[in-house]
Amino acid sequence: MTLPPSDDTVIAFDRISVIRSGNFLVRSISWQVELDERWVVLGPNGAGKTTLLNLASARLHPSRGTAYVLGERLGRTDVNELRTRIGLSTGQFGERIPPDERVLDVVVTAAWSVVGRWRESYDPQDEARARRLLHQLGMGTLIDRAFGTLSEGERKRTLIARALMTDPELMLLDEPTAGLDLGGREDLVARLTELALDPDSPAMVLVTHHVEEIPPGFTHGMLLREGTIVAAGLLGEVMTADNLTKTFGLPLVVDRFGDRYAARAA
Numbered sequence: 626m627t628l629p630p631s632d633d634t635v636i637a638f639d640r641i642s643v644i645r646s647g648n649f650l651v652r653s654i655s656w657q658v659e660l661d662e663r664w665v666v667l668g669p670n671g672a673g674k675t676t677l678l679n680l681a682s683a684r685l686h687p688s689r690g691t692a693y694v695l696g697e698r699l700g701r702t703d704v705n706e707l708r709t710r711i712g713l714s715t716g717q718f719g720e721r722i723p724p725d726e727r728v729l730d731v732v733v734t735a736a737w738s739v740v741g742r743w744r745e746s747y748d749p750q751d752e753a754r755a756r757r758l759l760h761q762l763g764m765g766t767l768i769d770r771a772f773g774t775l776s777e778g779e780r781k782r783t784l785i786a787r788a789l790m791t792d793p794e795l796m797l798l799d800e801p802t803a804g805l806d807l808g809g810r811e812d813l814v815a816r817l818t819e820l821a822l823d824p825d826s827p828a829m830v831l832v833t834h835h836v837e838e839i840p841p842g843f844t845h846g847m848l849l850r851e852g853t854i855v856a857a858g859l860l861g862e863v864m865t866a867d868n869l870t871k872t873f874g875l876p877l878v879v880d881r882f883g884d885r886y887a888a889r890a891a
Contacts (some may be wrong), residue, residue, distance in 0.1 A: 630693050633660045635795045635828045636681055641690030643676050646882075650676040651852040653690070657847075658795075661823045665839050665860065668849035674832045675799070678848070682797050683707045683813040683832060688716060695794055709738060711828055712793035712827065714784045714801060722775025727854075728764060729755055729773050731783055735790035758786040761815055778809030782816065799833040802838045812839045841884030848872040866891075 630637035636658035643650040651673040658664055669672050679685035682779055683704040684692055692699040694744050698708050722731055727733065732755040733747050734740065767775065775783065781801055788796060797837040802810045820826045821842030830842065839860070840848075846863035848855040849872070856868040862888050866879045876891035 626712065630657070630696060634658070634698065635660055636697055636791070636830075638680070638687075638689075639691040641680065641687035641692050643673075643680070643771055644687065644688040646869070649852050651680075653850075654852075654854055655706050656847065656854075656857065657829065658828055660828050661824070662845050663843040664831070664845045664847060666830060666832045666847045666849065667834065667836065667869075667872065669834070671851070672849040672872075673852040674849055676831070676852075678797055678799055679834055680715050681795070681854045695709075701775040709791060710794050712788035712791065712796040713799075714788040714797070715799040716781075716803065719780055721783055722772050724771060726772045728759065728769070728772060728775070728783055729768045732759060732787045732790050734788045742830070750779050753791075755790060757788050762786050763812065763817075776805050776809070778806075778813060781805065781813060785816075793827050796827045796829045798829065800833055801831065802833070814838065818842045836869070836879065836886040839864075839886055850874075861870075 632891065634657055636656060638654055638656040640653045640655055642652050642654070646756060654677070666674050666677060675686065678742070680687060680692055680699070682693060686692070686699050694707060695710050729752070733751055736747060736751045756768065759768055762785055764779065764782050767779060772780065772783065777837045785801065795846060802813050805813065817831070817840040821829060821840055832874070833839065843860055846860040847856065847857040848868055856863045856874045864879060866877055868889055869877045869879055877888050878891045
């Protein structure tokens with residue numbers, strides 16, 4: 626019998642698999658994330674990254690194995706209540722936000738877990754927190770703008786502020802820098818670095834395709850290929866040319882510049 630994880634363990638997956646139409650989306654993955662860790666998950670398209678994130682956000686149950694998130698076992702807990710303890714930032718969620726919604730309201734409505742402000746009333750502390758988070762993410766001068774008028778980078782920062790609004794115990798970021806130009810990417814990487822280095826920030830898991838998008842301050846890495854783990858552990862030990870070559874099926878050279886990484890074909 627699998628024992629419940631300790632209080633400091635936010636994700637505990639024991640040999641989990643997800644099977645659809647006889648195909649394994651992820652196969653026999655064991656993974657543990659502690660409270661003070663910041664993980665990046667990399668892999669090619671179809672590697673199982675999104676499936677893993679859906680499990681970690683309690684939006685999917687494993688077909689096999691045991692999965693605990695924030696001490697709750699998936700399949701034996703109220704996932705609606707559990708999701709309120711998890712901050713999730715995805716591009717797909719941004720498509721649900723009304724384009725005329727005020728930026729401040731995009732963030733503050735997370736307090737009621739709704740999209741689009743209607744007649745609900747918010748505590749002054751909620752609005753103050755939303756303003757503080759938007760300022761922290763460089764959106765302080767755009768609080769009254771309509772969400773639909775924002776650039777892609779500004780939308781991403783607004784969605785991250787919304788994900789942080791409920792003071793989550795676990796923060797999940799699905800390709801936060803996808804679609805950004807170089808300036809937008811570097812700006813967001815710098816802001817994610819600040820979050821990662823803040824000891825009061827929640828445990829974090831960031832999914833990406835590119836090593837260049839890994840913010841300094843992230844401590845651990847997992848490489849996925851065809852639903853299985855190629856390597857997992859401390860970031861510096863995982864991000865090697867050999868591991869990335871196995872992950873992406875192409876001979877790669879990995880360069881490290883301080884706390885940043887870059888990869889290219891060998």
